[in-house]
Amino acid sequence: MKSLRRIAPYLLLLILAVTGFGIVIKHDAIADWAVLRNYTPPANVTQLASQATMTPLAKHYFYVNKPQIEGKDAFNAQCTNKIEQSVVLGCFHGNRQGIFIFNVTTPELDGVQQVTAAHEMLHQAYQRLSSSEKQQVDSMLTSYFKTGLADQTIKDQMASYQKSEPNDVVDEMHSVFGTEAAHLPVALEQYYMRYFTNRSVVTGFYTQYQAAFTSRNQQIMDYDSQLVAQKQQIDALQALAMSQLQALNAQKSQMDAQKAGGDIHGYNVLVDSYNQMVDEYNARLDTLRQEIDGYNKLVAARNAIAVQEQQLQQDLSSQSLPSVSSQ
DSSP: OHHHHHHHHHHHHHHHHHHHHHHHHHHHHHHHHHHHTTOOOOHHHHHHHHHTTBOHHHHHHHHTTOOEEEOHHHHHHHOOOHHHHHHSSEEEOSTTTOEEEEOOOOGGGTTHHHHHHHHHHHHHHHHTSOHHHHHHHHHHHHHHHHHTOOOHHHHHHHHHHHHHOGGGHHHHHHHHHHHHOSOOOHHHHHHHTTTBSOHHHHHHHHHHHHHHHHHHHHHHHHHHHHHHHHHHHHHHHHHHHHHHHHHHHHHHHHHHHHHHTTOHHHHHHHHHHHHHHHHHHHHHHHHHHHHHHHHHHHHHHHHHHHHHHHHHHHHTOSSOOOOOOOO
C-alpha cells in the first residue's frame, strides 16, 4: 500500500498532463469548427491551396486562417514585418488569426503567391505540433541548417531572421525549408508529406520565379566582366595615345625650332617620320573611339537588364525600393 501511495501522485500528474493536452487539442478542434462552420474559401484561395498541392490537413490549417489576397495598401495595413515581406510576400497573424498574401500579378513572377501561401500555412502547422513533435522537428531542421543547407539565398534569409526574430528562427526554418529547399533529408521529406502531396511542385514554383532574378543577375555579372576587360583595354589604348601625343609634341617643337632657325634640311628630314606618327596616332584614336563606343553600348545593355531587375523587385515588393546604380 505504501508503494501505491507513492505512485499515486505521479499517476495523477500524468493524468492531468494528458488530460490537459487533450483539452488543448479539443479546444483547437472546436475553435476551428467554429471558424470554418460558415466559411467557404474564395476560388482564388482554393486555387492556391490546390496549386501548392496542400493535403487535407494543410488546407484545414490554411482555411482556418481565412486567407486574403490583397493589393499593396491593404496588404501593408495587415503585414508590417519587413523582414518577412523581403522573403515571401505574406504574413501569418497567429493561430486562426489570419493569413494575408500580396497580390503579385507579374507573369514572370508566377509562383510567388503559391509559395507564400504554403509558407504561411506552415507557420500554422508548426504551432499545432505537440511539444514532443516540435522537439523532433526542431532537431531535424537545425541539423539540416548546420550540415546540409547549401543554398546561399536561403542562408541569407535565415541570417536576416536570426537578426530580426532570434526567438522564431526555427519556426521560420520550418516554413522556408519546406517551400524553398528542393532537396531535404529523407526524414524531413517524410515529415512534409503531412502537408504536401508533391512538395517539389512548391519548390518548383520558387525556382521558377527566382530564375527571373538569377538569370538577370548572371547577365549583369557577365556584362560587368566584359566591362572590366574592355575598360582595361581602353586604359591601355589611352596610355599609348598619350605617349604618342607627347612624342608628337616633342618632335613638333624640334621641327618648329629648326624651321625658325633656318635649318630647313633638318626640318624636312623629320617631316615624313612626323607625318607617319600622326597617322599612327589618329588611327589609334579611331580605335579608342570605337572601343569607348562599344563600352558605352555595353553599359547601356547592362543597365537595361538592371532596370528590368529593379522593376521585378518592385513588382515583388509591397514597399518602394531604392534605385539600381548605373555604371
